[in-house]
Amino acid sequence: MATKPKHTPAAGHYGGAAPLAADIYVPDFLRLDRAELGVLLQMVRYPLATHVYMLLKAHSSFTTGEFLGSYARLISLCTPPATGRPGKTPEPPTIKQMRYALDLLEERHLISRNRANNAAQGQLRVRLVPAKKQIKDAALSRLSELKKPSK
Numbered sequence: 001m002a003t004k005p006k007h008t009p010a011a012g013h014y015g016g017a018a019p020l021a022a023d024i025y026v027p028d029f030l031r032l033d034r035a036e037l038g039v040l041l042q043m044v045r046y047p048l049a050t051h052v053y054m055l056l057k058a059h060s061s062f063t064t065g066e067f068l069g070s071y072a073r074l075i076s077l078c079t080p081p082a083t084g085r086p087g088k089t090p091e092p093p094t095i096k097q098m099r100y101a102l103d104l105l106e107e108r109h110l111i112s113r114n115r116a117n118n119a120a121q122g123q124l125r126v127r128l129v130p131a132k133k134q135i136k137d138a139a140l141s142r143l144s145e146l147k148k149p150s151k
Contacts, residue, residue, distance in 0.1 A: 024077055027058050038143045039108050048093055049101040051078055053110060056126055065128035071095050074124070102126070 032040075040050045055077050060067040079092035093101075105111045113126045 024055070024058070030054070030057055032057075036110065039110060042143055042146055043108055044104050044110075046101060046104055048078065048097055049104045052098070052101045053105055056111065056128060060126075060128055065130065067126045067128075068123065070124050071098055074098055 036053075040053060044050065052074060055074065056067045059069070059077075075092050075095065075098055078098070080090040082089050102111065102113070106113065109129050111126050112129055113124075118124055
């Protein structure tokens with residue numbers, strides 16, 4: 001016997017309410033280490049993942065590095081504004097593309113998340129991983145390998 005779920009689907013999900021438009025917060029400055037930029041441009045190489053990382057960096061708490069939101073909010077932030085021309089409305093990223101982008105960032109140790117807690121609480125909580133010395137060293141050594149000329 002199926003039980004009725006306690007919560008309605010999140011905004012932007014199938015069966016949920018339409019998501020509200022999200023405003024992009026633009027900070028006065030955004031600092032990226034060479035290692036972070038190298039990982040994004042040389043190892044991840046997925047434009048949506050880079051876009052998502054920049055948004056997470058801009059919208060996360062400065063002291064904790066934590067972003068609290070939802071997939072619908074991230075999708076809304078990544079959706080280009082309408083052009084006003086008929087037939088030229090930009091497509092927003094799908095939830096599958098957004099999850100793939102977050103998976104790539106997590107694989108490369110740029111973010112961390114607890115999937116079980118996120119699913120249980122019906123939210124998306126992502127923490128930016130502080131650029132630790134070993135991560136920086138690994139990324140810099142990988143970049144130096146990529147820059148070596150092939151013989």
